[in-house]
Amino acid sequence: MLSLAEENYLKSIYHLSDAGEKAVLTNELAEALNTKAASVTDMVKKLSTKEFISYEKYYGVKITGKGKSVALAVIRKHRLWETFLVQTLGFKWDEVHEVAEQLEHIKSTLLIEKIDEFLGYPQVDPHGDPIPNAQGKIKKLEKTALKNLATGSESTIVAVKDSDSNLLKYLEKIGAKPGKKLTVISKEEYDGSLQVAIESQHYFISKEVSENILVTL
Amino acid sequence: MLSLAEENYLKSIYHLSDAGEKAVLTNELAEALNTKAASVTDMVKKLSTKEFISYEKYYGVKITGKGKSVALAVIRKHRLWETFLVQTLGFKWDEVHEVAEQLEHIKSTLLIEKIDEFLGYPQVDPHGDPIPNAQGKIKKLEKTALKNLATGSESTIVAVKDSDSNLLKYLEKIGAKPGKKLTVISKEEYDGSLQVAIESQHYFISKEVSENILVTL
DNA sequence: CTACAAATTTAGACTCACCTAAAAAAATAT
DNA sequence: ATATTTTTTTAGGTGAGTCTAAATTTGTAG
Known part of the structure; x- marks a missing residue:
């Protein structure tokens, strides 16, 4: 042990x-x-x-391979706990790290599998980092900031980098949560702002905000 | 620390x-x-x-007083985690102890308050033991086996002692879960069996079962 | 290519929580 | 009341993980 x-x-x-x-x-x-x-x-x-x-x-x-599988098991636990803290208990995602650092060392495979099940087998944690499965396999997904997307491209929101509570409230309001689909409608060259569609609703997104939303294609 | x-x-x-x-x-x-x-x-x-x-x-x-308040904080965490493991994750209550022994040492007041809130501020853990509040106050409740109750008395189920899975399934079926109200309708002297009402449904309870259900008046 | 600087390792020591074996105190039995 | 047993404490030691200070190796600059 x-x-x-x-x-x-x-x-x-x-x-x-x-x-x-x-x-x-x-x-x-x-x-x-x-x-x-x-x-x-x-x-x-x-x-x-x-x-x-x-x-x-x-x-x-x-x-080594042996070392990796230990590391991945710990990372899996860390990310599942972070997801739990944010999704289930309503932590902000800049509050979770310290606690997850402790929780990741709890020894019980049953516990972590139950948490995984309870959360519905999430693929990424609240920071958008992928959660290794029980076998230590990671599904790598190409994350990029929303602002890098071309007009017309469709993507899925993975995470939000900044945790400013005003930003969070705004994103909450427009439904920009991890997992939601998003389409870029248009981009303004001169100020970097863009228009996006989330569930067929159109929203205006400033350059600043578009730099803080991470998406995957 | x-x-x-x-x-x-x-x-x-x-x-x-x-x-x-x-x-x-x-x-x-x-x-x-x-x-x-x-x-x-x-x-x-x-x-x-x-x-x-x-x-x-x-x-x-x-x-000392100082020592007590530390002990009670740990006990509070232990019992809240046990409740969480059973109620939320579906652990059986004979599986939870070892894990709770680890979880009780996680340092984060925010975490344990959120868990408490998430669980709806439970008064007792799955073993029927009272959960100290954040100030370390314990509400002592007189537990007794169902079989000790007089005919006509009303009580609330607090816990089940045995964790035999047949017993658990039976209790599940009749809705005999901690928190549920229960009234003793009649008692049979010769075999110790009794009839009870749970949510206005009547059930027959054997002496063996009535010894394993803990209630409070 | 030599001299200095930076990174790394070794040596020795510390704290925490535990251990065994021996000494001391308290409880018990005759 | 003394002898024996039981309980508890003391003394000295161990491993894990850390530290500081000194020695060694490697990298860099003239």
């Missing part, structure tokens, strides 16, 4: 390495985990002998 | 002392916490200097 610290190291290594693509340096990890390089060296040796990562002195660490 | 171990000690001390009524011995605590007497002595000294308990060598410990 992995300790809290071990799980956090693996999660950070996974993220910092772009899902295992590249090696992660000691200092990066120290920074991310709010600890000192010397402590990282210690832990990294331990995780290496346990074969969750491979470690080469002065070079950095790479996450 | 209290550690997990400290919170568990305080919770155990609270329970073993009957809510602070009597002193708790080192060995009792060691037994309850699955640890050794020597370890208990160490921790008990620490909690004592922090004034969560008062400790007298060779005599035992007593929980």
Whole structure:
């Protein structure tokens, strides 16, 4: 059974390495985990002998398959809990991170599967990040800001970046929630504003707002 | 900020002392916490200097007001989470304890208040134990087995002791869920069976079942 | 290519929560 | 009242995860 610290190291290594693509340096990890390089060296040796990562002195660490599946399980829990906190309990999505950091370490497969079921098997969390399934598979979806869409393109709202409560209220009003379909009707070149359709209702969206809405095609 | 171990000690001390009524011995605590007497002595000294308990060598410990309020906060969280697991996620109530032992240590007042609200401010958990409010006040309710009720008495179902799934299915069928009102229509002396009304429907309840249903007047 | 700077590792130490074994105190039995 | 048993405490030690300070390796600039 992995300790809290071990799980956090693996999660950070996974993220910092772009899902295992590249090696992660000691200092990066120290920074991310709010600890000192010397402590990282210690832990990294331990995780290496346990074969969750491979470690080469002065070079950095790479996450193994075994390590990835631990990391993904933790990330899955984190994102499901965030979704739960926002969707079910009405947290704002800038309030959820700290709590989810704790909840992600609760040990119970049954619990997380029930939460997943309760939420209706969501694909993305409130930040628009994809939720790995129970097998650790992630469905990558190309996110882009609404403002990058061409006129006429259809897309699905995935998340909203900013959490300013005025913005949220406005989006609430026009029904711009994650999951909703959206079509770009027209774009104004000179100020970057655009007109969109959400459920056959037309709305005017400023450039600022269009930069904060993430969509997928 | 209290550690997990400290919170568990305080919770155990609270329970073993009957809510602070009597002193708790080192060995009792060691037994309850699955640890050794020597370890208990160490921790008990620490909690004592922090004034969560008062400790007298060779005599035992007593929980202070400060200690009680910590213990009650943990117990509140434990019972709210158990209620959530059973009511919302469909856990059976003999499956919830281990998970609730973890969840009770999540640090976030906002979270637990939202859970409380989401559940509709329940008074008791799925075992029929009262849930302390945010101020640590417990509403004690006299629980008794259904079989102890006199003919004609009205009561509210609080919990079911046994978790045999046949029993649960039967109770489900007749709508005998915690919170439901129940009236004793008649009792048969010779076999201890009784007739009850739940929402103006009459049902026949065997002695065995009536021993497993806890009610409050 | 040498010298300095930056990153990393090693060495040694700390706290937390636990342990075992031995000593001390309290309870019990004769 | 003394001896024996039980309970509790003390003393000393362990592993996990962290730290600081010093040593080492690697990278960079002249």
